[in-house]
Amino acid sequence: MENVIIATIKSWNIKNAEYLKQKLRNNYKIFIITSRDELDYKKIRAIKPKYVFFPHWSWIIPEEIYSNFECVVFHMTDLPYGRGGSPLQNLIIRNKTKTKISAIRVEQSIDAGKVYLKREFYIGLGSAEEIFIKASEVIFFEMIPYILENQPDPVEQQGEAVLFPRRKPEQSDILKAEISDLNDMYNFIRMLDGEGYPNAFFKLGKLKFLFSEVHLKQNKLVGRFEVVRDE
Secondary structure, three states: OEEEEEEEOOHHHHHHHHHHHHHOOOOEEEEEEOOHHHOOHHHHHHHOOOEEEEEEOOOOOOHHHHOOOOEEEEEOOOOOEEEEOOHHHHHHHOOOOEEEEEEEEOOOOOOOOOEEEEEEEEOOOOOHHHHHHHHHHHHHHHHHHHHHHHOOOOEOOOOOOEEEOOOOHHHHEHHHOOOOOHHHHHHHHHOOOOOOOOOEEEEEOOEEEEEEEEEEEOOEEEEEEEEEEOO
């Protein structure tokens, strides 16, 4: 029986990792890592994993880990298009409705590793969180099982690299965004509506208005807003 590590965060990813652990228990022993401190070289070496999967990880992966183990990261663009940070937000703000989830080998250069496989993915509707949950299902129930079963040899990325800048919290200010119609507003609010992301907002005096759960219905937007004191 081969050992496999899944290093991930976000509640939906952890839930799917636990499910996959049980589903594949007869063929693989899966270890789940959910914090930065757990990603320790000595611990990884003791496990001797066939693969270390990173479905969603917010920290730099140490070189001694990706140099000694087969580490696979998942990125929500058709690489090499969209290397860099905040891929979903950068896609939506560019009015993209379709993308691919790329499974790549972790290397020193960010998002530049060889590609194991890609899967088509739709991002034209839904909040960031809803999209991430659907992406998680593709990753855990299609892509990871495929890699485990077929052990594909990764191939070099093809095409011209396009870099995405990581978004900053202050870029969630609606009044500073390029918005010209309802669809722009819908995309701006929904792309920031997810666990751990700064919601779309604007400030009025000492108050801050936060927007979420937006839906485009006929010729209007319907959603949720909160008003808090601007600290």
